[in-house]
Amino acid sequence: MSDPRAQILGKIREIRGRGALSASNRHMLDTRLADHPRNVVPARADGPQAELIVQFMDYLGKAGATVLRVPKRSDVPAAVAEYLRDNNLPGRVRTTSDPEIDSLPWSDQEMLERTEGRAEKSDDVSVTSAVAGIAETGTLLLTSGKHTPTSLNFLPETHIVVLSAQTVVGSYEDAIDKVRKQGQLPRTLNFITGPSRTADVELTMEMGAHGPRQLHVILVDN
C-alpha cells in the first residue's frame, strides 16, 4: 500500500465496502458524465433575446462595469478612442488577434496605436473579444487560445471587451455549450463579472485590486 494513489482509493473503497464499482454502476456514472445533464437553471436565464440583452447590460452595470451599445461593428474603434479620451487614458491598446477584433476598421483611428499579443506590465489598456455575454448575472465568458491570451484580461488597468449582441445567452450552461461545440476545451475559461475588487481593508469595497480597475463593454448590435 505504499502507492499513495492506491492508498487513497483503497481506503475509500474499503469504507464503501466494495472494490472498484460494478460494471453496471460504472456505466451509469459514465453515462451521466457523457450526457452532463443540466440541473436547476434559474428562470431569469430564459426569455426573448432582446430582454436577455437588456438584463445582461443591467447586471453588468450593477457589477461595476460600464456598457456602451453601438449599432455596428465599424463603430467600435471610434468608441474605443473616445473611451480612452474621456478617461484620460493613453491612446495605446493591446488587443487580441482574433478576426472579431482584427477585422475592425482600426486604421480609421489615426491617433490610436494598436499592438497584438499577450499583455506586458506596461500595457494600460487591453481590448479583447468574448465568447458570450451571460444575462443571468451580467457575466462575460472569455476563453484562451492562439489569438486570445488570458493575460489581457487581467494585467492592464483597463479592459475593454467587444461583444456582439447576438452572442448574449441566458445561462452559464448556455455559454458553456458554445465552448463545448468548438471542440477541445481551451486551457482557460474566464467568467468575468465586473472589474477587480477587494473588501479586505475594513470591509470597504475598492475597485482594481489586482485585475482591471475599469471594465468597459462595447456591445455591438450588428
Added chain:
Amino acid sequence: MDATAKSFKDQAKDGLENATLQDALGKLGFGFPLLRQMAADGLPEFDALRDQGRDIKNHVLEHLDYYLERFEEQVTGHGGQVHWCPTDGDARDAILKICQEARAKTVTKGKSMVTEEIAINAHLEAHGIKAIETDLGEYIIQLRNEPPSHIVGPAIHLNKEQIAGTFRSHHKELDPDRSLEEVPALVREAREVLRQKYIDADVGITGANFLVAETGSSIIVTNEGNGDLSQSLPRIHIVVASIEKVVPTLEDACTFLRLLARSATGQEFSAYTTFSTGPKRPDDPDGPEQYHVILLDNGRSDLLGTEFQDVLRCIRCGACMNHCPVYTSVGGHAYGSVYPGPIGSVLTPALAGIDQSHHLPNASTFCGKCEEVCPMRIPLPKMMRYWRERAFDQGQDPVAARWALAFWATAARWPALYHFGANVMTRLLHFMGKREGHLVRLPFAGGWTRHRDFPTPERATFQSQWRKRL
C-alpha cells in the same frame, strides 16, 4: 495544523477585548447576513439549488473513488499531472519537489485555505523558496506573520492604520512621506508591489473551489484577480485541492457557483470565476507550461461513512461564521485553527483530533443559524453535539464539568429528587438576592456573574406555583 485550538477560552477573551476586532465583527455580522439574504431573496430558485447541490455532493461522496479517477484521467489527457497525497506531509513534499525541479526562487500564491492547512509557506521558505501571498488580505497578514481570521476576509481583524503601518515597515523602497491614510491608497500600493512579483515568479500556486471530473478542470473563484495572475504568468501552475472538491460535470459546477458567491458575500457572482484545464496549449501565447494538481486527503477519507461525512459537502463560503453569534463575538483567531466558526468547530476536531480541540464544538449557542444558512445544508449543530459526546466519552472535559453533568443526569432521572433540589435552590437564591433584586456573586457560577448579574428567582419554582393554582 495549528494546535492553539486548545487555548480557545483565552483567545476568545483576547478577541472580546480587542476594540478593532469588535468594530470589524460588528460590521461583518450585520452586513454580510443582510447581503446574503438579499441575494437569496433575489433568486427564487435558491433553495432548490441548495437541495440539488447537497444531493450532488452526497452522490460524489458515495462514488468518490470513481470521480477522482475520472478527474485524474482527464488531467493527464490534457497534459497535466495529478499527485495523490494521503497526508499534509506528502503534499508539502510533492510541492517542494516540483518547485525544486523547476529551480524556482519565488512562488506567488492565490488565496487557498488548504495551503494554510498544509502550512506550505514555511516549508518552502525553509528550503530557500519564497512564497508570496497575493490576495490582499492574505498578503497583509503574511507581512504581519499572523494567521487568517476569516476564510473569506483573512485580515478583517485589522484597521487601515495598522495596515498602513505594516506597509510602511515592509515597503522600505517606497517614499516614506507618501500618504497611506485611505483605503484606495493601500489597495493601490499592494497592487503595484505585487505586480512585479507575479511577473518574476517561477511557480503559481492556487487552491480550487471545485475540480471537474468530466474535464479535469480546476475552478477558482475570486474578486481580486490575483489567483488568475498567479496561474497565468508563471511557468508552472500548481493547484492544491482536497479530494472532496471534485464534482462530476461543468453543469454541476454551475449549480455550486450559483450558491457560492451569494452565500459568501451576497454578490450575484464573484468578479472572476476561472476554469483551468491542463497546461497552455502549444499555440497559446501565454499560460503555464506545466499544470499540477495536488490531491490531498489529510483525514478527509476517515470521515466518509461516519456521522461527520456531511461536513465534506462544505464549499467554504463562510456563511456559517458570518451568521454565528459566537464567531461574530470572539473573531476567528480565538479558534486557533485554519478553519474558524461553525465549520471549523466541526472540521478541526476531525483534522487535528478532538483531544487538541475539544473547546471548539462547545463554542456554540446551538441557535441553529449556521445550518439554516449553509448552502450545502450541513447539519453543523448536530455534528458539534457528536463531538461533544466524543469529547465527554474520552474524558476531555474538566473534572468539575463532568461531575456537574453526572449530578444533573442523576437528578434528571429521579423527578422527586429533581423537584426537591430545585425547590431548595430556588428558595435559597430568592433569600440571597431578595434585597438587591439580583445576585452579583454565585458560588460555582463565577463565569456568569463576572460579566452580568443573575436575576433573583421567584420564591417558588414554576411547577410548585402551578400546582397551587390547580
